[in-house]
Amino acid sequence: MSLTIRARNLTRHYGRTHALDGVDLDVPSGRIVGLIGPNGAGKTTALKAILGLTSFKGELEVLGLNPSRQRDRLMQDVCFIADVAVLPRWARVWQVIDMTEKLHPRFSRERCMYYLKNTKIQHKQKVKTLSKGMVVQLHLALVMAIDAKLLVLDEPTLGLDILFRKRFYSNLLNEYFDEQRTILITTHQVEEVEHILTDLMFIKDGQLILNSTMDDVHERYVEVMAKPDRVEEARALGPLHERVLFGRHIFLFDRTDLGSLGELGEIHRPSVADLFVALMGDEYDNGLAGEAAA
Template sequence: MSALVSVKHVSKQYSGRDITQGDVLTDISFELKPGQVLGLLGHNGAGKSTLIKAMLGAHQYQGQISVNGYEPITQRDKMMESLSYISDVNVLPEWMTVAQLLAYTEGVHPGFKRSKADALLTQTDIKPRTRISALSKGMKVQLHLAIVIATNTQILILDEPTLGLDLVYRDTFYRHLLEWFHDGERVLIIASHEVAEIEHLLTDVLILKHGRAVMQTSMESISEAYFILDASDDFSGQIEALNPISSQKGLGTTKWLLSRDCAYQVEGMGMVYKVRLADLFLALQREAV
């Protein structure tokens, strides 16, 4: 099965900028095939938005990017026929009504199915005659997703899509998103710093820090490569000698994030737990690059 998204040795430098200030990219590579969900993680300034803009053809970059076989800058019109993007800020025309937006999309996008969008919106509180400017942020995100789902989009990029939404809107958003994803051969990229919220959706993860990849792996391999040990502080000296990735002190015990290679050396020292992506993300963000 061929990759729908291919990023090879992509870098982006801004003249006059210190690389330690972030918002740059250095030698990023990955491939995504149908059925993969990539979590693009990192704090503000890590390079997430810079990478997304390169994939959307919004600025020049070094390296190679292919989205469904098309280069983002020189073949952007063809690429966008199978790619959609939802950001954390509203990009829908505020002056239109919901019905006008759907009619406009139907007229300009040959793959848009109005009946599918209407069916999705009947499951929400969004009314056709309502102006987009009068919708809440949660409703705008739902409307945007309904339009995406009603097209022949194969690749969807989400950039902090649920930022500022309450739990009800978040739950509805992700439910509709998963229905779309499992209804065909799709690729999904979710850029976020809300790691715990998206962890259960991901098949793969790319963690950026100062524009560099500090971790790039599948979700399956994380539990195979790391574990958490909750051990009495009596063992702290022995565990510290194993160069733990991170530690979190409790009352008389400490939780250590360790490489699986250390498992036999700490056997019997305490309780062993499966590592969460959020634990690993925080540990890597604390480390110096």
């Protein structure tokens, strides 16, 4: 299995802040990886390092290339969409398509037209007259028309309506993704991507707190909705996180003996969002969960 991304001790400091603090990373090909973290956790810095847009310390190889020195060669096989639409505002739609076609050897005009067919985007329109959602649609159409090995999406569906978001993820999964490709997604809308991810990473203060496949995550973490009389017992087992829903206490455990947990209450598979809150520490909580996660 060849590695798409390989990082060892990846570090990037901005003054005193550690945007990335010794991150080790192995992403094989054919995966859909979700990189999830709070604002300022180092997500964008990590993506920028992978895309050759920032300098870094440590080792980093993307598709066997050094991103900061060989960005132009790397971009033949890597596509990315930044967190907000960054298409040149002065250009017309047909000019953007034309430039991408001329400058990108793996771009297919037919595929791009196919994705644009169902949108309201006019070819003569200037990018600056498009709505925010339309710019994202155009950018996604451009990127999905490129036959790339790694697709990096930084908040790809920010500002899009729910219909388009659904269609985008289903296109991504059904028409774009295959064994040869890797997709790296960061997003705040975790619930939208969690069922398409194969791998999950949580990043906080420049460090990966979780880095495993979804299968492992499902095996490792369980959520127990404790029976009212077993709450103290469950708490004594040292859960990662505790929350209260409709008066019922819900505990999140890391690899505890499932047999004994079953007696405490109903067992669920935690959602990524709940897991995120548990592992990251809920900053709006009274410190209870934060201590548990640390």
